[in-house]
Each structure stands twice: as C-alpha cells, then as structure tokens.
Amino acid sequence: MIYRRIVKMRIGDMFVKPINRDIKGVIKVSQDDGANIFQELDEYVVTKELLRYIRDFFESYKKGISGSTDKMGVWISGFFGSGKSHFLKILSYLLANKEVNGKKAIEFFTDGKKIFDNMVIADINLAEKTSTDVILFNIDSKSAADSKSNKDAIVEVFMKVFDEMQGFCGSMPFLADLERKLVDDGIYETFKSRFKELNGNEWIEAREDFYFIQDDLIKVLADMGVMSEESARVWCEKSSETYNISIEKFADLVRRYCEKKGKNHHVVFLVDEMGQYIGDDSKLMLNLQTVTEDLGTMCGGKAWIVVTSQQEIDKITKVKGNDLSKITGRFDTRISLSSANVDEVIRKRILAKNETANKTLRLLYDQKESILKNLIIFTSDTAEKKMYSGRDDFAAVYPFIPYQFNLLGQVLTAIREHGASGKHLSEGERSMIALFKESAVSLMHQTEGVLVPFNTFYNALHKFIDHTHSTVITRAGENQYLNDFDVELLKILFMIKYVKEIKSNVDNLTTLIIGNIDDDRIALKKQVEESLKRLIKQTLVQKNGEIYIFLTNEEQDINRSIAQENVEMGEIINEASTVIFEDIFTEKKYRYNARYNFAFNQIVDDRYFKNNQSSDIGIKIITPYNDQEYSDATLRMLSSQENNIIIKLTSDTTFLDEITESLKINKFITKQGVGLPKSFDSIKRAKQDELIEKKERIRIFIEEALKNAEIYVNGDKANIGVKDPVSRINEALGKLVATRYNKLSYMETAPTLSDIDSIFRKSNQISFETGEEKTANKLALADMLQFIEMNTIRHTKTSLKALFERFDKAPYGFIELDIQWLIATLFKQGKVTFTINSQSVSLVGTDAAEIVRYITKREYIEKLLIEKREKATERQIKSVKEVIKDLFGLTTVSEEDDALIASFKSRSQNKLADIEKLLFEYKIESRFPGKSILVKAKDLLKQVEGTSDPMEFFKLVDAKKDDFLDIAEDISPIMSFFAGEQKGIFAKAWKYIDIFNNSKTYVVDRELIEVVDKIKVI
Helix, strand or coil: CCCCCCCCCEHHHCECCCCCCCCCCEECCCCCCHHHHHHHHHCCCCCHHHHHHHHHHHHHHHHHHHCCCCCCEEEEEECCCCCHHHHHHHHHHHHCCCEECCEEHHHHCCCCCCCCCHHHHHHHHHHHHCCEEEEEEEHHHHCCCCHHHCCCHHHHHHHHHHHHHCCCCCCCHHHHHHHHHHHHCCCHHHHHHHHHHHHCCCHHHHHHHHHHCHHHHHHHHHHCCCCCHHHHHHHHHHHHHHCCCCHHHHHHHHHHHHHHHCCCCEEEEEEECHHHHHCCCHHHHHHHHHHHHHHHHHHCCCEEEEEEECCCHHHHHHHHCCCCHHHHHHCCEEEEECHHHHHHHHHHHCCCECHHHHHHHHHHHHHHHHHHHHHCCCCCCCCCCCCCCCHHHHHHHCCCCCHHHHHHHHHHHHHHHCCCCHHHHHCCEECHHHHHHHHHHHCCCCECCECCCCCHHHHHHHHHCCHHHHHHHHHHHHCCCCCHHHHHHHHHHHHCCCCCCCCCCHHHHHHHCCCECCCCHHHHHHHHHHHHHHHHHCCCEEEECCEEEECCHHHHHHHHHHHCCCCCHHHHHHHHHHHHHHHHCCCCEEECCCCCEEEEEEEECCEECCCCCCCCEEEEEECCCCCCCCCHHHHHHHHHHCCEEEEECCCCCHHHHHHHHHHHHHHHHCCCCCCCCCCHHHHHHHHHHHHHHHHHHHHHHHHHHHHCCEEEECCEECCCCCCCHHHHHHHHHHHHHHHHCCCHHHCCCCCCHHHHHHHCCCCCCCCHHHHHHHCCCHHHHHHHHHHHHHHHHCCCCEEHHHHHHHHCCCCCCCCHHHHHHHHHHHHHCCCEEEEECCEEECCCCCCHHHHHHHHHCHHHCCCEEEEECCCCCHHHHHHHHHHHHHHHCCCCCCCCHHHHHHHHHHHHHHHHHHHHHHHHHHHHCCCCCCHHHHHHHHHHHHHHHCCCCHHHHHHHHHHCHHHHHHHHHHHHHHHHHHHCCHHHHHHHHHHHHHHHHHHCCCCCCHHHHHHHHHHHHC
C-alpha cells in the first residue's frame, strides 16, 4: 500500500541556515563590533560579478604598491540596496587585514568557499602585506550640518577623518595641527601628561571643551616652552578664526604622513554615500575632483579614494554639464553593482534550500508549472519582469518570484530619490538582503504553495519611510470604510508610485498581490478592482486612464481642490471637438476627387466647432453627454433633413470624463499654486505630465469611439465596417456628397483657363444651333441659362458673383473655372449679354482678352452683369440684310446676330466717313443739291451707331427700314454728283450767276453758252 505525502513542508524548515537568524538590515560603515564583522565576512557571497570587481580593484591597487600611479580613485555605483556599503566594508577589512575571532579577513575568502582564482588571491595577499591605514566613513555623518554650503566641504571632511585616524582632534582642525606639531617635536605624550596634572582630565576627553580649558592649555604650552604665554594666548583666541585648510595642504599632509610611516605606506579613504552627499551640487563635485587630483599627483598611488554612489560617475558628471574629464580619469576603476548581483547574493545567502526542500519544491513546480505561467503575468512594460525559468529556479527563489529582485531594487531607488527615505539616510543603505530575509520570516510558519506578495516588502521597509508617505497607509488602516486587502493594495501602490518600469494597472496589481499558487486570478482581479474603487472614493488613490496612483497627503488635498473646479458643458464639448477635428479627422474639406473638394460643417452635440460655418454638408457627432434621446428612426430622419452625416458615439463616457478632469486640472495649475505648499512645484509638474498622458488617452478613446460609432447618411444607417475613423468618416461623406451634389455630373469636362480663352479665339461664324450640338456640359449650360433667364424675366440682371454663389453650392458644387467656362460659352453662343458699368460688352466691339478678363478676374465679380439675350426675329434679320444690301451694296449670308451687327456697323462707319466728306463741300458751296438727304442719312446711321444692345439695333433698323431704303435710293445720285463733272459745271454756273447779279450786265461768251448747254443736258 502506497501512502501519499499529505503533510506540507513549512517555509521556515526549507532553508540551509535559519531564516530568522539575526542579520543586520542596515550596513553601517561605522559598525565594527566583532560579531557583526564576523557575520559580514562569513556570509559574504562572492558572485561572478563581484569576483570580477574584486579582481579589477586589487589589480589597480597593486599599481600603487609596485610603482607609482595617479589613477587612485574607485567609484562604486548601484541602485539603492544593491550592496555598495557592504562591498565597501569588505574592501576595508581586506585592506586592513582585519582579524576577527582569531581569523584574518583574507582567510574568509581563501578557505575554498569564496574565491578560487589564485591571481586574485595573490593580489589580495600583496595588499594585505602592505602597511595601510584604512579610513572608512559615511561622509554625510562626518560632515557638519551646514557644511554643504561651503565649497571646500569635501576636503574639510577628509581632513577631519584623516586627523581622527591619527588620534588628533578632528572637529577642530587647528587643534589637530597643534597636536601634529607636538608629535613631530616628540613631546605630545609629555604634553598630555602635563595637561592632566594641571587640569585633572585626560587631554583627549577635555579638548572638545577647548573654549573652557584655554587657561590650562596656555599654561602647559608656556611651561613646556612651546610658546610664550602671550603667544599661546593670542593663538587660542585667534586660531579658530584664522585657520584655513587648502586642498594642497591636505594632500601634502597625507604625503608627509605616508613617507613618515614607511616607504610604501598607504592611506585609503573609503567614503560611503558620496554620490548622495554631492547630489547636484557642482561645487562639491569640483571639490572632490581637486582633492582626488592633488592626492593622485602628490602621493603617487599611496593614497586612495574609494567612494559609493547610487549613480555612475558618468551620469553625475553629465548632469553637471561641466568638463570633468580629470575626475573621471582619476576614478579609473568603476564598479557597478547590478540587480543580477543582488539576486545571486540573496539566493545563496538567504534562500539556499536544504535537500528535502529542493526535492519538495521541484515536485511542486512540476505539478503547478502551467498554473504559475497563467497566474503570474504582466502587461507590456518598459522593463523585463523575470519569471521562473524552470524547476531548479523555482526551488532556488521560492517563496519569492524572480521579478521581485529587480523590481524591489527599482522601488528602493525611486523611494529614496523622491524623498521618502527618512531617517536612515545617515545610517547607510537599507539592505535588499534584510528585506528579503524579513519578508521570508513573516511567512516562515506557512506551508508550501504560499508566495510572497509584493506588499509584504512594505512591512519590512515601513519604519524607514518618511512620515509623509507612511501616515497615509497608517490612516488607511484606521479607515472604517476600508478592509485589510485595501490597505495591502495601497502599500503596493505606494511602493511602485515612482517606478517607471511598471504600470500600476489592474492586471499588474493583481500579479503583485498574488499570495498563493492556488489563487484564482479572475476572482483576485475582481477583488482588486473593487478595492481600487474604495481607495479612489476615499481619495487615497487617483485613476489616470488605466493607471492607479498612490496619493500623498498633499496630493490628496490638491486632488480635492481640483475636483471642486467648475467646468461648463460647452468647454467639455469644445475640447472634444478640438480633439476630433484638429487631432483625428484633420481634413477641412472632403476630397471628392482631384478637382472637387467640399467644405463641411463641424458639429458636436449641436454646437458648431467654429463660427461662420455655412457649408452645404456637415459632420454631426452625438456624444453620450447629449441631453436628447435619439432613436434609430430619429437619426435616420435627421440625416435626411439636415444634409449631415450623423455619427452617434457609444454610451461610454470615459473620454468625456477624462476631458472634464483634464480641464479641471488645467484650470487648477494655471492658478500657479497660490496658497499651496512649497512642494506644489513638483506636484504641478506631475499634473502637467498627467495632462499630457490624458490628452493622448483622450485621443485614443475618441478614436475607438469613432471606430464603433453608428453612422447615418441620407436617411439610412450606413453599412460601414469598423476601420480607422478617418476612413469611416470619408466613406460616409462620399455617400453624402454623391446625393447632395447630384448635379456635379453635369460637368463632363474639366475646363482650364486656357479653355476659356480658346472659346473667344474661335471663329465668330458659328451658329447657335450647330454650336450647341458640339458643345460639352450641355446640362450645366442649360441650368445656368435657365437661372439667368428667370432673373431676366424678373427684370433682374445676374452678377457673376450670383452665379458663383448659386453653382458652387449644392446640388452643383462647381468650382470657379467650371462656372467661368459655362458663362463664357453662353456668351459666345449669343445666349446671354454682358454689361460692365452700364456698357454692353460685344464680341464684335470688345477684344477677346478683355472679355476673358471680365470673366476670370475677381475685380469684376460684382461688376459683370448678365442677362438672357433676346434673339432677333427673321423679319428683323431680313430687314438688316436688305438695308446692308441696298445701302452698302453688300450681300451677307450670316444668320448670326453679332456678325450682322458687326457687318452693318463696319459699313456704316465707312458710309458716315464718306458723308462727312461730302457735307464739307457744302461749306464751300451751300447751293450744291442733296444736302438734306445727306443730313438725314447721317442722322439715321448715327442712331444705329449709338445702339449697344443687339436687340435695340435690330428693332431700330427694322423700324427705319423704309427710311434706310429711301436714303439708299436718294443718296446714290448725290454721291455720283460729287464724284462726276456735274459738281464743276454747277460751280461755274453759279459763278456766272454771281457775276451777273453783281454787275447787272449780261455778257455772253462762249464759256457761258457751254455751261448753259450742259445744265440743259443735266
């Protein structure tokens, strides 16, 4: 009979070393008790990464032992909690050849458990055998409270710890100088004895009370002959005021000290939290640069500086923007501790499992592998979230999850950078090891299957978090409207608040709070969603799109103020319109084809997006905020009546809610933080970033709404599939344009300006009837002529502007060139007349280029007036032809009105010129016959010449036809008279008659007889 194991293994029984053993959570560089040092050395894990860095360090350090080097700086960087301080202390133990419990530091690394590389061991041994003074300190704790304002703050701290290492008074460097002088003179011990005899206290204890022991000090110095009593008194009174330490002096003191101690004596300054101390102060960075440079130059590798920083030196110098190539050159050895290193250390030091646990956990993984893969998932973020790579990885990490190593490091760094790191800033770094250890301890009594939810880390961290953040969670725990799960979720939201690498959405939060392999993810996700609603209601959390954000007390106050801002409905709809018509559907006209583009109105919830919209078609969008109920039948009717495409968005108000919030935030931050706390600037920047995110999210939400919106066109619900919004709207507009501009097809051609010009370059000898058959766009020409004819019937002249206003709108939609070509063609065909400034424009009397100019230039758009042309009757045409034939002796076959007018007026001008010449003869001899006939002919022709209207011409000629024919008959003899010899004969006759009348005598001569005979013949 086979029995299955039903007793589950406790978490606390899985580890090689007791999980609840005492491990210092904070590595303090000043902490040097034996038990602590022994544990630090004994449990220190040398990972592959650390082995490489140890090798690099001692290879560099060896150069200062075997020779001279000015590259004596080491920069140790890494995120908060990555083990920088621990590594720094390990280096100090090795360099000082520290001995604890009878075992030297190097032996912890060469006993076959940590380092196996003989070359590295040889280099460590070399360093261990070299005389070295190790000065390990946290620079923030060693500096004076107000020292950062001093540009020489770095060198002052270095001088202080250097003095303290020699037993001198570090807090008062002028006293340290006195002590150094006494040592050099070999009388320091005597001085201390004499002082104790006089004062009763040891000098080392009494010197801190310098200002109270001056009399005794002066007496001892005077009695020993170091100074006269007067000089000693002056020195005591003035030394603290006049003392000044230069970097050069400090470097020289270190050099002299090393030389005094021996040929190859070393001094190593190991400085914790240098990067944090410098911050963004370029003066402090420059001070560190000079200290490092001078020590390197003067000491030639006998003095070393090893510092820790959360940032790599390149990033710090880059921030400053200065040329700091010298300092980067001095800090030639770079050590950058990564999350991979922390991961390996924690696995080996804290989470190492015994054999039973390994077998149990491997079997558990085999059973739950598929469940784990579906349980622990993250949405796409900017950084990798590691999962279990297999059964061995699961056993090694359990009860933790691989992603937690990297994420917790990011959390610790982010918390510290944003001022939530509290009192431990001066105590060293919070160890990742301790956080994992304490979190595991909290679950040690539970059994296999349990997982460490991410909120558990907060419990190990909370005492080091500043009050601003911790009080929010403390109060949440006392809030009667929240339960324990809400508070635990709030802890997670706090920890990842400033971490860019993970999005605090529902899916990720669900993953982070998973506490057991058998958790139901769907149920847990629902629980998270309900919890978030409660946290939002209590103003502890803010929702920004799909992201949930932990709020500090100040942020809560500001959010409440923002919520009280008033936003009008018009502002919301206008903002939605802006996003729709400026960011998404940016077209201002619908492009029907390459030639025709149609403007459209832009309407959202019956509000025009911009003023002065008067297009024939439009886009009308109905949002969920619209206060009217629209049924399907109503929307169909509206789309038919209004000549708009109707876009009804879904009932989801998310984008409108986001717009409302963004408007409130914008109104709030424009108040420039009046009456708000000093920290408002950072919150304001965060809100401005939030506005940018909201704007992008609003656009995405509206795009999605437009993709799924119902669209109505021409009285029907359009069958347009889900595609991008621009394509959907364009397709709907295409359907609307095809219906609304149903006479656009009347324009069969696409006329150009040259086509208009060519109309008037053709021969004028074209009849209306034959031309109409050959002319394109007949329907368009007919509609335009009909419009002009109707105006003419109403005794209204049609301006070119009126034609544009009529035919560029629905149902036509013609462009200017179309309309110009149509009117030019109608004029050429003789169907309309043109008038400019009350003067008729004629094909005969006006240059073709001038007519084209009248039609195409904007300056004439209101001046050019058009009427339907009245055609001459057959009788009138016949009358004109008869007159032309009889009066001018010309036979014409043209039936075209303008051709007849042109022919008549051309001959008339010639005839008038002839008549004018003949009438001049009467000024010489008024008795010539036929003057009255010529005058009548002239008057009649002048009447015709004065007519500009074609119909007036035809009517006049027809009415005066008989007069014209009579003149034609009567004027011919007169023309012959003046052209022949009669004119001369009559002139001579009147000459003789004048002579006779004047002399009263009658003389008969031959010439007179001849004249009389000729007159008789005439």
